[in-house]
Amino acid sequence: xxxxxxQDPSVSTALNExxxxxxxxxxxxxxxIACIALAVLVFIAGNSFAGVEIGVVLGLCALIPGIVFLxxxxxxxxxxxxxxxQKVIGAALTRMDSSLSMQPDxxxxxxxxxxxxLFVTEPDRYNAEDLVVGKAGKTGFYFSExxxxxxxxxRTKNGTRTEWHDILSGIVFCADFNKDFRGFTVVRxxxxxxKLGGWFSKHVFxxxxxxxxxxxxxxFSKLFITHSTDQVEARYIxxxxxxxxxxxxxxxxxxxxxxxxxxxxMYIAFPLDRNYFEPPVFTSLLKPGILDHDLNIxxxxxxxxxxxxxxTRIWTKQ
Amino acid sequence: MLIAGIIAVLVLIFGIGIYNSLINKKNQVTNAFxxxxxxxKKRFDLIxxxxxxxxxxxxxxxxxxxxxxxxxxxxxxxxxTEGDKLALDQQIGAAVKGLMxxxxxxxxxxANTNFLNLQSTWTESEEQIAAARRxxxxxxxxxxxxxxxxxxxxxxxMLGYVPMPVLAASEQERANISAKELFNS
Numbered sequence: 001x002x003x004x005x006x007q008d009p010s011v012s013t014a015l016n017e018x019x020x021x022x023x024x025x026x027x028x029x030x031x032x033i034a035c036i037a038l039a040v041l042v043f044i045a046g047n048s049f050a051g052v053e054i055g056v057v058l059g060l061c062a063l064i065p066g067i068v069f070l071x072x073x074x075x076x077x078x079x080x081x082x083x084x085x086q087k088v089i090g091a092a093l094t095r096m097d098s099s100l101s102m103q104p105d106x107x108x109x110x111x112x113x114x115x116x117x118l119f120v121t122e123p124d125r126y127n128a129e130d131l132v133v134g135k136a137g138k139t140g141f142y143f144s145e146x147x148x149x150x151x152x153x154x155r156t157k158n159g160t161r162t163e164w165h166d167i168l169s170g171i172v173f174c175a176d177f178n179k180d181f182r183g184f185t186v187v188r189x190x191x192x193x194x195k196l197g198g199w200f201s202k203h204v205f206x207x208x209x210x211x212x213x214x215x216x217x218x219x220f221s222k223l224f225i226t227h228s229t230d231q232v233e234a235r236y237i238x239x240x241x242x243x244x245x246x247x248x249x250x251x252x253x254x255x256x257x258x259x260x261x262x263x264x265x266m267y268i269a270f271p272l273d274r275n276y277f278e279p280p281v282f283t284s285l286l287k288p289g290i291l292d293h294d295l296n297i298x299x300x301x302x303x304x305x306x307x308x309x310x311x312t313r314i315w316t317k318q
Numbered sequence: 319m320l321i322a323g324i325i326a327v328l329v330l331i332f333g334i335g336i337y338n339s340l341i342n343k344k345n346q347v348t349n350a351f352x353x354x355x356x357x358x359k360k361r362f363d364l365i366x367x368x369x370x371x372x373x374x375x376x377x378x379x380x381x382x383x384x385x386x387x388x389x390x391x392x393x394x395x396x397x398x399t400e401g402d403k404l405a406l407d408q409q410i411g412a413a414v415k416g417l418m419x420x421x422x423x424x425x426x427x428x429a430n431t432n433f434l435n436l437q438s439t440w441t442e443s444e445e446q447i448a449a450a451r452r453x454x455x456x457x458x459x460x461x462x463x464x465x466x467x468x469x470x471x472x473x474x475x476m477l478g479y480v481p482m483p484v485l486a487a488s489e490q491e492r493a494n495i496s497a498k499e500l501f502n503s
Contacts, residue, residue, distance in 0.1 A: 179442070214456050231456075232353050235449035315442040316435075 005092060005295065014087035019285045021080045026281050028073035035066025077281075084279035085130065092295055093132065096302055100134030104277075107131050107144035108172050116174070116267040117186050118258045119167050123148035128172075130277045132298070136305035138313055141175035143301050145276060146269075170255075170272035173301055177237070177266045178310050180317045183229030184263075185213070185237055187246070189256035190225050217243040223256060237261050245308050252300070264317065268304070337473050343461040344479060350454040355400065357450045358393075358407045361443040365390045365410070368436050372417065375427035379420055386413050404485070407447070414440060455484040 005011060039062035046055030085104040093100035107128020114122055131144040148167040153160045213226040213234040220243040228234035238246075250257050255271040276297050283290060305311060369383050392398060393406035418437065427433050462481045464470040474480075 179445070214460060216452065216456065231350075232357075232446070232450050232453045235452045235456075236446055239445070239448075314438060315445065316438045 005095060005291070008091065008095070011088060011091045014083070014091070015285050018080060018083055018087070018279065021076055021083070022279065022281060022285055025073045025076050025080055028069045028076075029281065032066045032069030032073060035062050035069060039063035039066060081279060084285075085277055088279075088291070089277050089294060089298070092291075092298055093134070096298060097134055097136065100132060100302070102277075103131045103133070104129060108142070108146060108174065110148075112174075113146060113148060113172065115262070116172070116260050117184060117262060118172070118188075118260050118267055118269045119148070121150050121167050123167055124151045125149045125164065132301070134302075136302055137311040139176055139178070139305045139310045141173065141301075141305060143171050143173040146170065146172045168269050168271060171270045171276070171297070171301070173268045173270065173304060175266050175305060175308075175310055177261060177264055178313055178317060179237065179315050180264050181230075181233050181237060181261065183233050185226065185228040185230075185234045185261040187224045187226050187238070187259040189258060190223060213238075215243060216240070217247075219247050220244075223247065223250060224259075242308065249304065249307055266308075266310075333473075336470055340464055340470055340473050340477065340479060343457070343464050346457045347454070347461050347482065350450070350457040351400065354447065354450040354454055355403070357443065357447045358403060361407065361410070361440070361447065362390055362394055364436060364440055364443065365414075367432075368414070368440065371430065371433045371436060372421070372427065375424050375430065375433075376420070379417065382413060382417050382420070386410060386417070389413065411444065411447075451485050458482050458484050 039059045042062050043055045043059030046058040048055075082104055085102055090102050093102055107130065109128070110123065110126040113126065113128070125148075127147045128144050131142060133142040135141070147169050149164045150167055152163050152165065154163050155161075211227045211229065213228050213231055215221050215226060215235070215238060217240060220238075224246075226234060226238065246257075246259065249268075253270055254273065257271075258269040260267045274293065277294055279285065280290060365386060369387055372379060373383060389406050389410045393403050393410065398406065418440075421427055421433075461479075465474040465479050465481055
């Protein structure tokens with residue numbers, strides 16, 4: 001797909017223009033870092049041979065240009081990133097489907113992330129960007145990169161230290177579900193805690209959580225634990241066919257996904273190892289394969305609607 | 319002495335948990351069956367409208383419509399048992415599926431908004447009934463496991479609880495429905 005995509009005249013022109021900016025930013029960064037390294041060396045040498053004052057003066061002589069170079073790189077990098085997202089990622093989206101668009105500065109808001117109930121833990125620090133909105137057939141969807149974290153306080157000799165832990169670093173995808181429902185159903189990866197809760201729910205009802213849904217698909221139940229406010233509604237949503245499709249979708253991911261069905265919408269959280277849609281600084285934009293990861297993830301997200309058969313609208317919800 | 323006391327209390331708590339669990343599972347089976355009943359009744363309520371709309375546009379489906387109306391009449395009669403209702407619902411479902419296939423021959427009916435609404439409501443009710451049946455089966459399986467496995471079987475014997483049958487899909491449900499096969503028999 002990429003080779004075909006970069007041959008598009010508008011994309012090719014944009015890439016060539018952005019490449020010039022990238023080279024400038026890379027040069028400024030290298031020069032800036034070199035000057036700062038030189039400043040450290042000069043300060044150490046000056047301090048050793050001619051005293052602290054001389055060391056500081058000589059160090060500043062190298063440090064000031066370094067800061068200037070880095071600030072020049074910084075001043076252009078914002079425009080470089082947004083140019084890449086709008087002209088390259090935007091063009092890739094339009095080529096995929098004319099309804100798709102990207103809003104780089106926006107993302108799924110924190111209150112929506114919390115109300116989606118994808119995760120039990122509420123975030124203490126939340127950042128979302130690169131919102132993609134559009135339709136695949138009849139089904140509206142959107143997704144964005146999300147980094148949600150919670151903090152813990154660790155006691156040290158000198159007091160306490162704050163440690164940050166990821167709730168999700170990846171993409172949250174939301175699509176209009178093809179059936180109406182009133183309650184909520186969440187499908188989360190199995191872990192030891194949920195297995196224990198499930199066992200108690202199954203064998204010693206009074207002590208377990210009674211919202212666990214025991215589904216008949218063994219492969220699905222091995223991967224996920226399902227909770228719902230309504231046992232019948234959970235099965236109305238999670239038909240045998242949808243469970244199969246979710247398992248297949250999960251096979252394509254490195255980490256087990258989480259899903260929730262709420263307000264007649266479906267949310268999926270994909271934990272990922274990398275930050276997508278960010279242009280490279282020290283690698284050429286014209287290098288073959290450089291856009292592969294971004295284009296593949298876009299295609300993957302777009303195909304979810306088809307993979308989960310969300311365009312089938314034979315029920316009352318149209 | 320203290321340890322023996324703690325163990326006795328733990329055993330007692332565990333025993334109460336299992337006893338309550340059995341009662342809960344039995345009640346869940348009853349609830350799950352009620353859920354099917356509610357869904358089935360909702361579906362029965364759709365039939366008069368469906369029959370009326372189809373009647374306006376089709377000339378050759380009178381027999382099918384009469385059969386559906388007759389089955390509905392039997393299903394909602396006060397003398398029908400829960401088992402009868404489920405069996406009749408399966409027959410009604412199969413008959414309506416056949417009718418939906420025949421509708422292909424009536425383009426005007428296929429374009430009628432009322433009919434399209436009824437068709438999607440019917441499809442939805444089918445999915446809801448299927449979900450309710452799956453829920454019932456899951457509840458019965460959970461109940462049966464509790465009744466048959468140790469230590470639940472000890473309490474089940476005392477309570478007089480016995481394993482219950484799950485709802486199997488009918489032969490008609492398993493087979494692809496053909497309108498001709500259904501109504502020419």
